[in-house]
Ligand SMILES: Nc1ncnc2c1ncn2[C@@H]1O[C@H](COP(=O)(O)OP(=O)(O)OP(=O)(O)O)[C@@H](O)[C@H]1O
């Protein structure tokens with residue numbers, strides 16, 4: 001078995017929502033009991049609707065948000081015990097919006113050098129050399145070294161963000177929708193870059209994306225999230241050929257339009273996304289599920305793993 | 321990837337961009353000129369004042385300014401009710417106004433920035449405490465509190481600076497809190513955390529540089545505010561004490577003779593007005609110039 005880079009067990013992250021002075025507080029379970037393992041060299045895609053907790057899960061894995069309960073192990077060590085700097089050397093984020101991820105007051109050179117400065121491992125000269133190497137690696141012309149972020153295009157900014165994440169050669173990179181804020185023409189460049197870098201630097205990726213075409217293109221394994229839970233995980237090929245969870249099927253239907261005359265595909269997701277403060281009982285997908293059975297509304301399904309294919313749905317309960 | 325406009329980068333040096341941005345704002349230029357003049361006058365007061373501002377020449381009391389038919393070049397702006405040269409007093413008065421404005425703004429800026437940035441960055445309980453302090457502070461009428469304190473402790477230059485400094489931090493705190501709150505949610509702050517930056521480093525290199533332009537704007541507002549409040553306190557006899565030549569005190573001393581010798585109050589009044597206006601103009605311009613989106 002390959003080396004486990006991330007091993008998350010029953011991870012939960014709640015947010016306290018205050019509903020005004022006299023109405024008390026409520027817990028929003030943004031991530032609700034997630035089990036997840038990522039092996040070295042994998043590209044794990046995290047898909048799901050807006051608000052299902054992908055970013056929150058990513059932030060927990062990055063150590064940016066403490067989990068409410070559960071454990072996360074990073075290369076075999078509990079994440080809460082890993083010192084800040086060591087954590088930063090292991091796992092790095094790339095954010096969605098390259099307009100918000102670069103400090104507008106700093107030059108590109110000093111943005112990319114920051115991780116090295118913080119680690120305090122290099123002198124000025126070798127830092128500069130390393131920054132220039134990394135800029136070259138991600139396809140940024142050296143003349144941008146002294147430029148400010150607002151002089152760069154979105155694609156270039158995202159390359160800067162990638163360079164910053166990679167300059168200390170981390171092992172895991174978490175990309176939160178790395179291309180969705182970019183021009184279509186630039187998206188594939190960035191994706192190819194991420195792909196090349198992975199091979200070159202032997203990286204492990206967690207990629208969050210709305211775009212299933214992107215996922216199919218780049219991921220080796222896909223995890224589908226719904227309302228804070230992972231409802232299905234499988235290898236990319238398996239998942240796209242043989243989706244099992246009704247939600248996964250609906251997601252796939254919503255992008256594959258087989259016949260233009262058929263119009264917009266009916267993905268059966270007519271009922272709106274539930275309020276995460278007050279999730280539905282039983283299987284939280286049941287109000288929108290085309291296959292819902294009577295007990296789906298009362299009994300939460302247990303996960304069932306068949307080889308590497310995990311699914312959480314009563315349709316696959318063993319007959320008993 | 322031809323996304324970059326290479327002309328922008330190469331043909332414009334930083335200073336030329338900066339200059340164009342400055343000259344684009346006439347208001348700033350006017351404000352800057354007046355403020356600069358006031359600062360220079362204040363600094364070189366002993367060199368340029370034609371007379372000793374404290375010397376009383378009782379035989380030459382209430383000499384009108386030079387443009388009046390009874391005026392003379394000896395006392396360009398005339399003399400006050402004790403025969404002191406008005407121009408010299410005005411020049412020395414600039415020192416007091418600027419000293420109080422800058423001193424009070426420094427103290428209040430320090431207090432307000434620390435409180436506001438802490439509240440915005442840490443949130444939670446820290447924020448609750450700071451917000452409460454701001455509310456308490458806002459519920460105190462500045463002039464009344466200042467009057468009361470000065471009446472108890474006694475007025476002097478230092479007391480006025482301290483009192484105003486401890487009273488005028490609310491706007492700093494409110495603005496720093498909300499702009500910190502906004503910057504804190506930017507991804508570059510999360511990126512800095514993920515890269516392993518300490519809280520101190522994040523505050524000093526990621527947050528502060530992005531909120532400091534607001535600080536400049538508020539600082540100019542509060543300098544102007546403090547100058548006006550000092551004038552008001554001095555006018556009421558509870559600020560800077562005579563014989564110091566504060567502009568507010570000059571107005572106060574001249575008010576009894578307002579009907580027959582109106583220049584006694586118009587001259588320091590106009591000086592106050594111009595200085596405060598100029599500081600505000602400068603503040604407006606400073607905000608426009610320092611905003612990073614204007615860098616191109
Ligand atoms: N700081 C926070 N405070 C309160 N609630 C939050 C906070 N962050 C996220 N949430 C809530 O947690 C849920 C999950 O949010 P999250 O950002 O993880 O979703 P997401 O899957 O990344 O969505 P998107 O695709 O839109 O980025 C949402 O309902 C959101 O409103």
Ligand code: SF4
Nearest residue numbers: 283286289296313314
């Ligand atoms: S458990 Fe029931 S409601 Fe939930 S997805 Fe499966 S069939 Fe649908």
Ligand SMILES: [Mg+2]
Nearest residue numbers: 054055056176
């Ligand atoms: Mg998100």
